[in-house]
Amino acid sequence: MSVVLTAVEGGFDLTIAGTLVMRHRPEAPALFVGAGRADVDMYRGNYFLSDRLDARVPLTRCTVAGDVATLSADGAPLLRLRIEGGAVAIEALDPSLNRLWLRCVAEAGERLWGGGEQLSYVDMAGRRFPMWTSEPGVGRDKSTYLTFQCDRDHRSGGDYWNTNYPQPTYLSSRRYALHVETTAYTCFDFRDPAFHEIEAWAIPARIELFAAPRFADLVGHLSTRFGRQPKLPAWAIEGAILGLKQGEESFARMEAIIAAGAIVTGLWCEDWIGLRITSFGKRLFWDWKANESRYPALKAKIAALNDRGIRFLGYVNPYLAIDGTLYQEAVAAGYLALRLDADAPYIVDFGEFDCGIVDFTNPAAADWFAERVIGGEMLDYGLSGWMADFGEYLPTDVRLHDGTDGMLAHNAWPTIWAEVNARAVASRGKTGDALFFMRAGFTGVGRYCPLLWAGDQSVDFSRHDGIGTVIRAALSSGLVGNAYHHSDLGGYTSLYGNVRTPELLMRWSELCALTPVMRSHEGNRPDDNLQLDDDPAVLAHFAAMTRLHAALAPYVTSLCDEAAATGMPLQRPLFLDWQDDADCWGVETQYGYGRDLVVAPVIEAGATRWSAYLPAGAAWIHLWSGERYEGGTTADVAAPIGEPPVFWREASDHAALFRSIPAKVNA
Amino acid sequence: MSVVLTAVEGGFDLTIAGTLVMRHRPEAPALFVGAGRADVDMYRGNYFLSDRLDARVPLTRCTVAGDVATLSADGAPLLRLRIEGGAVAIEALDPSLNRLWLRCVAEAGERLWGGGEQLSYVDMAGRRFPMWTSEPGVGRDKSTYLTFQCDRDHRSGGDYWNTNYPQPTYLSSRRYALHVETTAYTCFDFRDPAFHEIEAWAIPARIELFAAPRFADLVGHLSTRFGRQPKLPAWAIEGAILGLKQGEESFARMEAIIAAGAIVTGLWCEDWIGLRITSFGKRLFWDWKANESRYPALKAKIAALNDRGIRFLGYVNPYLAIDGTLYQEAVAAGYLALRLDADAPYIVDFGEFDCGIVDFTNPAAADWFAERVIGGEMLDYGLSGWMADFGEYLPTDVRLHDGTDGMLAHNAWPTIWAEVNARAVASRGKTGDALFFMRAGFTGVGRYCPLLWAGDQSVDFSRHDGIGTVIRAALSSGLVGNAYHHSDLGGYTSLYGNVRTPELLMRWSELCALTPVMRSHEGNRPDDNLQLDDDPAVLAHFAAMTRLHAALAPYVTSLCDEAAATGMPLQRPLFLDWQDDADCWGVETQYGYGRDLVVAPVIEAGATRWSAYLPAGAAWIHLWSGERYEGGTTADVAAPIGEPPVFWREASDHAALFRSIPAKVNA
CATH class of the missing domain: 2.70.98 (Beta-galactosidase; Chain A, domain 5)
Incomplete structure (x- = not known):
């Protein structure tokens, strides 16, 4: 150019x-x-x-x-x-x-x-x-x-x-x-x-x-x-990843959810490293190795799950709790970021527990974390993925091994953190198979991070922190080169009495079914909030939505191929495919899911109908009713729980697949 | 220098x-x-x-x-x-x-x-x-x-x-x-x-x-x-000014308050111009002339009050309601500030009613307002004072007669507004007798404005908007040359269910008794809030505090003499008189009331005792108990309702007066 x-x-x-x-x-x-x-x-x-x-x-x-x-x-x-x-x-x-x-x-x-x-x-x-x-x-x-x-x-x-x-x-x-x-x-x-x-x-x-x-x-x-991501692994596309964190009880809950008709290809237990009880609630124990008192015989269980086509995922972040064993290793080796004012590790208060920061500008420290921690404790243990949390907190008054000023290192940190994770995955030959997901990012993160998640929404329909924000997050991040995006099904943050309603959980199930990865989360206060398996109606709806997700897998796989070839994000603003229709340019709460689907998730409470703008230049079929709409119009459709507004392009090569979906979902 | x-x-x-x-x-x-x-x-x-x-x-x-x-x-x-x-x-x-x-x-x-x-x-x-x-x-x-x-x-x-x-x-x-x-x-x-x-x-x-x-x-x-203010008139010092705004009913209420033992030298009826009913509540009608349907035979009543040593005060501000008669006069004469984008008066929305702005940069307009409005409609009618409200609102996108840019005129406006008021008072030879009070100010306002009031506190004890803020307001404004300060007794703003408690009203009575002018206010929502005459105990306490205020008049008169001679404010930070005691420098919730009194008003709810720092270099007598304290110490005293913490300097020339006060208050 x-x-x-x-x-x-x-x-x-x-x-x-x-x-x-x-x-x-x-x-x-x-x-x-x-x-x-x-x-x-x-x-x-x-x-x-x-x-x-x-x-x-x-x-x-x-x-x-x-x-x-x-x-x-x-x-x-x-x-x-x-x-x-x-x-x-x-x-x-x-x-x-x-x-x-x-x-x-x-x-x-x-x-x-x-x-x-x-x-x-x-x-x-x-x-x-x-x-x-x-x-x-x-x-x-x-x-x-x-x-x-x-x-x-x-x-x-x-x-x-x-x-x-x-x-x-x-x-x-x-x-x-x-x-x-x-x-x-x-x-x-x-x-x-x-x-x-x-x-x-x-x-x-x-x-x-x-x-x-x-x-x-x-x-x-x-x-x-x-940076262009590797294709998503098939296992991440073909079923849901259940987020459960109840120790070994999580396995039984998973079986019950499967028994209810859900298609499950992953079990994500962020508490795999054990818990720490604080006044805020149950926190995770930030010492990155399996906690076999909370998850007895976990390694064998993971292997058994794998045999059934269900992967096991965990959790890691770039901090080390000072009362953990890895912290002591890191201190001994000089792998931690230091204070400016003392030759001592920089300690960050995370609320009733303190942590050191692994200094990834020290190549030996980054290698140690990739090889010894993620490689040795996670991948070799059998994990197929994890939430690679944080990355946003690097203090600016920190002393780093390579001398970078904290004001310049702060924004760089998410990408550096992604690189450490990607290197660990590559070291085990698992690129494109093991899947980690991050909320933090900065320029270049997509070169390393195979999947974004939208961070910690509040468990509500609010305009700036609720369910709808994950659509905007997918669209904006997709435009700068991140092909894959997903969110915490049900939202995360529940504070001051703000808790999940059944409606919210179900609408979020619908939304996640229509993103490349469908992963549930119990939220920051699981006991105070409705969970998928607390309510038979919610569970049945979730199971149906996992079937929707799975049914779309062949189409989504083709979108992954497109993403690998061209960089086109899977969830995309309508104007990427329909640029000549200027009415598409301002649409922010719908997305093209590839070129052949228009998705308009219900993101307001109490809705029974929903409107969707359909791009000019094609004709569109409403997934559930089969009703045909000319492009360049706004379709107003019934949108009961269980029928998220989706339209497929009449001339799509995938028309037969799309036509078959309602029957699969309602099976 | x-x-x-x-x-x-x-x-x-x-x-x-x-x-x-x-x-x-x-x-x-x-x-x-x-x-x-x-x-x-x-x-x-x-x-x-x-x-x-x-x-x-x-x-x-x-x-x-x-x-x-x-x-x-x-x-x-x-x-x-x-x-x-x-x-x-x-x-x-x-x-x-x-x-x-x-x-x-x-x-x-x-x-x-x-x-x-x-x-x-x-x-x-x-x-x-x-x-x-x-x-x-x-x-x-x-x-x-x-x-x-x-x-x-x-x-x-x-x-x-x-x-x-x-x-x-x-x-x-x-x-x-x-x-x-x-x-x-x-x-x-x-x-x-x-x-x-x-x-x-x-x-x-x-x-x-x-x-x-x-x-x-x-x-x-x-x-x-x-600028140095004229001395306050004796009538403003020697008794309380009652703020009542219930039309002619106000007179009867005043008589009842006097009958309860209050010493009253002023009646302030801001509704003297009549009311306008809006959804916000009762507002005043901004057309500056007596409303004789709301106040029948007002002129004669004012004269009768004057004969009894009670002055009558009103209200004015620099706006003209577009449905009033003065607005039409001003439009006809070209006395209003104009829009930048049209040859039309700049209209300000005050909430369900619109007003024009008198353009005081036009000498003819300022003369008209001073002579015709304040002079003719107010002073000649018999008013001895008024709240000269506003001054802060001049829009910056206004076209003024003298061409001043709105960004420069905005801050200048309070002083210009004060000057118009002062000129009107001087034109009737009433300087030092008629008393107007302003909340708005800027450099030089003290040259024209004889008395500040602290603006619109919330009716509570809150740190940044409650009773205590009027002390800081007096101290800071006093330091830049404003000798006289007072506040709305009881506070003004009652919103979202925040209403006056009896305790707040009584603590504010105590505070106002110990400022040069003691003026009550019914607040922005009189009907929702406790008034002085709603509760016999509150009324009796108020009456006692008016006696405290009146008893101090000889001393306060001497402070006015000092202010006229030296510029020393009546309410002053302790360090002005006790500079060599560095412990005085940070005291912001007490004040010297002249050199011979230390006042430490109770500004927290629920207090029964109170601490006051007493400057080193003198000995101090607690007004109510007669207890003697060495300076340089913190006195902890009983502070029941009715005994605001006040200490007098043992060696004061006014010792006999101070010693006589408790008996006068409790008469």
Whole structure:
């Protein structure tokens, strides 16, 4: 793709494929440099950042020579831009500079998508999005009482932009994409009608640009750039993964769920490492090895499950509890991140227990964790997958082996964590078979992480933290190169009396059946919340939805092939396949599940009917009624529990499969 | 006072009376200039401001010639400072500059007082204080449910720094004061241990400096600079002003309160202009003339009251309801502020009724309002005083007669509004007799406004919006030159079921008895809230407190004399009189009432005892028990309802008066 720098009127124009991206003029500069000091206030993964700004200097003077622009204010040159392939390499000419602002041309009606995994808005136009991996917040809406209580008591309410997985990359409806190559804090500000302003708390190495007339190709370029996942293993597609954490009792519960007609291909017991009882409730014991007092003879049981086509999954994160055995090994070997102010491990308080941080910038420590912990204790033990939790909490005042400043390491950590997991999987030849899933992410995470999960939704239908947010999360993360996405079936966070209703659990079963991986979760407070096997009607509905999921497997497998070939995400905004229908561009609560299905999950309580926009250029068949709809219309359909709104493309090669599904589900 | 500019190492030092205030160096500049655009979002007097910053340039180059410093970045000179007497005149040399940042030297342990009328903190050290007149907020504490509800429903919760009366002036414990002479938005940021940063959204005309070894003298200097009030009239000191707003029924209620033993010298009926019924409740009719259907024969009644030594007070604000008669007069004469986008009056929505804004930058309009409205309809009618409400709401997108930009006129408006009132009073020769009181303020308001009131507290004991805030308001506003302060007895704002308890009403009676003016208020929802005459015990207690207030009148009169002579506020931080006792410096919930009384009002619910710090250097007598305490100690005393903690200086000239008080109160 051709990025072109053209000297104009004392400044320059920067275009990609003929599209004007930056317009720099003496009286309206697009570039500013400066210096500031970050104020970082962190409480249990919730970050409150502010900048003590010293300088912000508009670079009003500019000389262009060939592919190089040299910029200054009144005096010495301060910044150099150099076109290198599809990117603009950036070099600060004054070492004191640690801030950059960049303005890109804005157009009326322009849509701006991406930003990593965004839970509240797929189209970011008109809003401001800080890019800093963190807890996503509980409630995420300052007008809700739940958010207020979380803010008041735990500083954890969050806001629309908080995410486990930010990424300083956007796609513009002007048919280009822009990526800021830095792990520093950045902020995308799309509020001004005249320009988009990107702020970076470091001088980024590069601004990378991508262009294509078709959005699908643009996504393909980003997938190529940021990493393309291996295909999902068949076992993860062909049945549900049950999340149970009741020690060996989990096995009996699984059998009962199977007996109720559910198709199960995985059992996920995050408590495989044992429990720790705190005043908050039951927590996991963060010492990454099987706890055979909680799960007697687990290794043999896993082998027996495997023989039945059911995989066993566990849990791990990058911390080590100080009262565990691995912590002692890591301390002895010098594998932990240190304090800035002492030659002692940096200890993080997780609420009545303390942990060390494995310093993955130390190659020996990363090797140890991949080989000894994940390889030796997990894969060799028989695990076929795990939740690779966290990654967002790296403190900024930490001393790392390779000397990276914490402000730059923080955002990089999720990708580093993913790489350690991927390396362990590869070491056992299990890539594409063993499956780990992460909520944290940053640029490049898709190169290592085979599956995202949408993080910790509240167990409700709320706009900014409920069931609907997982759709937006899939769409936004898919646009920047993550083909596979799923969520905790039933949601996770139950606080202040907010508990699952049967309706919520069933609607979430429907939604998860229509994502590549269908995995249940008992939530943070299992005993207070309805579980799938607590209520026969809920269980029967879940079983039916696992049959829906399984019935789709041949089609989903073809989507995995497509993803591997082109980078197209499985769940995708309608406009990726139906770009010429502008009415698709603003649709954020439906998705194309591949090109041949339109899915419009019910994400409101009390609904009995539901509306879905169907793209122009095709005819669509309602999965349950067989009713035919012309594209370019909004279908209003019955949507009782058990019949999530799904439409298939009449001309699909998979029409016979789709037509057969209702009978399989209702078997 | 000698401000000295000394060239040092490529920069300068700026001192006053030998105290280093600014230290400007190439590598650590104290001055920055820039440009930005304000984003202003306003909802019913609650403002949400943010800056779209284009440039912030450290002025690293400096040349000093005599009393002039010329500063630049790399290129042309950008800013000139010139010492002029006790001030630093500032001149921008580039007309595009509209932002200034100024850093002053900070010292460990430094205290920073003032900022106008601050309701949450008298000592501003460690926090950030925007200076923008606005609604003060309801709740003012993001951790309270009341604040949350107000934010959610009305955007009105506010925060610790919101105030009707900001003023960009601080006093430092380093024995100097600094004032920023501008009406633009400014912000005092006292969070950095190394410097205080002052931000201004315009280039201020001057930075004014004041110094004195004694804080009392520093306050005197500020009082001289910002205006010194006339003495309070005797009638305002010698009894209570009853706030009643029940139409002519108010007179009978007043008689009953007097009959219960209260000493009353004023009747304040804010509904003298009539009512308007809205869904919010009963509002006043904003057409400034007596409503003789609500108050039949009012003029004669006022005269009869005057004969008994009881003055009558009303209400006015700078708006005109569009369905009133004065609005039509103002429209016809062209006296209203206009819209930017049309030749039409700027209409403000006050909740089911609309108003025009009298444009006081038009001398004819200001004259009309002073002469025709306040003079003709109020003073000539017999009013001896009024609440001069509002002043904080001037929209920033308004077109004014003199062309002032709304961003600069907004903060100026309270002082302009005060001037109109003062001019009206002077026109009738009533200065020092007619008494109006304001909640809004800004630099210079004290030159015109004879009495502040603390605004609209919630009817509770809450830390940031309850009874205790009126003490901090008195202390902070007193430090910048406002000698007289009082509050709504009982508080004002009752929302979301928050209503007055008998205890609150009685503790507030105690507090008001010990301020120069004791004025009751029925609150925003009189019918939902306990009133003084609803409960015999509350009424008897109020009556006793009016006797306390009246008994103090000779002493308070002497304090008024002192204020007129020196600018010393009547309610004052203990350190003004007891500077050598450093333990006084942090006391914010007690005050010296003059030099001879220490008042420590009970501002918590449920208290039966109370502690008060007594300054070293004197001995103190507890008013009620006669118990003697050495200064430099904390006295813990019984504080039942009816005995607000007060201590008098044993050696006071007024000892006999103080000793006589308990008997008068309990008569």
